[in-house]
Amino acid sequence: MKLEHIGIAVKNLENSNELFKTLLGTAHYKVEAVASEHVKTSFFQTGESKIELLEASSPESAIAKFIDKRGEGIHHIAFEVEDIYAEMKRLEAEGFRLLNDVPKHGADNKLVCFVHPKTANGVLVELCQTIKD
Numbered sequence: 001m002k003l004e005h006i007g008i009a010v011k012n013l014e015n016s017n018e019l020f021k022t023l024l025g026t027a028h029y030k031v032e033a034v035a036s037e038h039v040k041t042s043f044f045q046t047g048e049s050k051i052e053l054l055e056a057s058s059p060e061s062a063i064a065k066f067i068d069k070r071g072e073g074i075h076h077i078a079f080e081v082e083d084i085y086a087e088m089k090r091l092e093a094e095g096f097r098l099l100n101d102v103p104k105h106g107a108d109n110k111l112v113c114f115v116h117p118k119t120a121n122g123v124l125v126e127l128c129q130t131i132k133d
Helices: 013-024 062-070 084-093
Strands: 002-010 030-034 039-046 049-056 073-080 104-106 110-115 125-130
Touching: 002 013, 002 062, 002 125, 013 039, 013 049, 049 062, 062 073, 084 110, 084 125
Parallel strands: 002 049, 073 125
Antiparallel strands: 002 073, 030 039, 039 049, 104 110, 110 125
16 A cells, blocks of 8 residues: 545635646646546646645535535545455455445546545545556
8 A cells, every 4th residue: 555645625726736836846747527526636746646636516526515614625645555345345344434335436547435534533545546457
């Protein structure tokens, strides 16, 4: 398991892309909509890990609700796993509550599953596995 990315909820993706371009000294490499989650994402490579900016594309999205409740900021931490199904089974056996019964298709060509923050010290944890073609 390795740190894959840190997800940051933002109100305005275009403005935030400029801010993070200046902060990181590099431009984002990808913008992608994830219709099922009602978000638009942007990715920055930072060494071996990434920063994912998330903008709500609907008031009903989890990102819109997060920003309404907490404001902009760190939304989740994602870890790359080799076998997401095995890792989900392992974590459930260890007592973690998962927000998904099965992995979903996420941004950046990944299968994803989330661990409920109440079982992870208040941190929303994302497990992700690259979809192999």
